[in-house]
Amino acid sequence: MLNEVPQLAQLLKLLQQVPYLASKNIYRVANYFLTLDNHKMEQFCGALLDLKSNISKCPVCYMWCTKGKACSLCSSLKRDQSLVCVVESWHEMLMIEKTGGYKGVYHILGGLICPLEGIGPDQLTIMSLVKRVESGTVKEIILATSQTPEGEATSSYIASKLKMMPVIISCLARGIPVGSSIESMDRLTVYKALSERRPF
Amino acid sequence: MLNEVPQLAQLLKLLQQVPYLASKNIYRVANYFLTLDNHKMEQFCGALLDLKSNISKCPVCYMWCTKGKACSLCSSLKRDQSLVCVVESWHEMLMIEKTGGYKGVYHILGGLICPLEGIGPDQLTIMSLVKRVESGTVKEIILATSQTPEGEATSSYIASKLKMMPVIISCLARGIPVGSSIESMDRLTVYKALSERRPF
Incomplete structure (x- = not known):
């Protein structure tokens, strides 16, 4: 039919x-x-075709930005260019931006190391991050990958690459999400929240 | 950002x-x-824009068809034009076509009667169905709406409109789906399967 x-x-x-x-x-x-x-249909198709012709990745942080224009974050004087938050993709970056509490810049990996899917360090922007640190402008790297095996592996790999460089490496706090009851959490999260407790 | x-x-x-x-x-x-x-992007946008310029609804059964061409079902000599299956939308029609066992034609309602959403009989193609029956070419109408309150209400409404006309009105069989255990069924379905039992 x-x-x-x-x-x-x-x-x-x-x-x-x-x-x-x-x-x-x-x-x-x-x-x-x-x-x-x-x-509306023309608007939709126009928006799609517009992507191809007017958008490209920032050569520094790998966020999408308007072609021919400097990336608004990497060129901003209001942001701390020496503080770099490493995230998997631009969705996570937007999530962090929405908190409104971060004043540094980003580095978008473009994925996580996942040998089963054939994604190794070379497919990601890790080498470019290492060069960024080598250039000497970065003081602290925040590893903000997911708390999944792939996320942890990727963070560990990056940490090992940056180990010998004069840069502070930190990662996101682990613990009970705001608004959640301890009861509903898994054992490992509760353990981490306990062992990584902070002063009240 | x-x-x-x-x-x-x-x-x-x-x-x-x-x-x-x-x-x-x-x-x-x-x-x-x-x-x-x-x-691929151009192909995708092309397909969308193509819809607008090359597709329209069949004036008889309301299925989408190529503009300027007769509807392949309503003009087919292989299909029984006197047997009309009434369905909510073209998805249901495609589902019935996929069974390969139906040789009649269709009438697509374009929705179900749902007063809460402001959809009355006038928003559907019911009047057009009544006229189709009045023209005398239809011998049997199969009401194939969903077994939901809206589906049943729509079928009842159509049946009441066609009551006085010389046309057979039937509906889909109710019962246990093929491959399902009785255990997993709701009470009403089991009751209907029992009371509408067929000879083995």
């Missing part, structure tokens, strides 16, 4: 390639686009 | 409007588009 409406078949095929879109929902998303008005 | 990369902010804003895309996944989908190569 779908062969008779090739436009629809093609859209469904392309939507299937979009990650994190449950296959059950593909028809519903297709429906959204089918009933979208012309103006 | 996102204000500095308006292209990215705009994409995220537009992705937020796509239904069935969990807000947690928006960044990941954005990432997919950011890393898509030029050719």
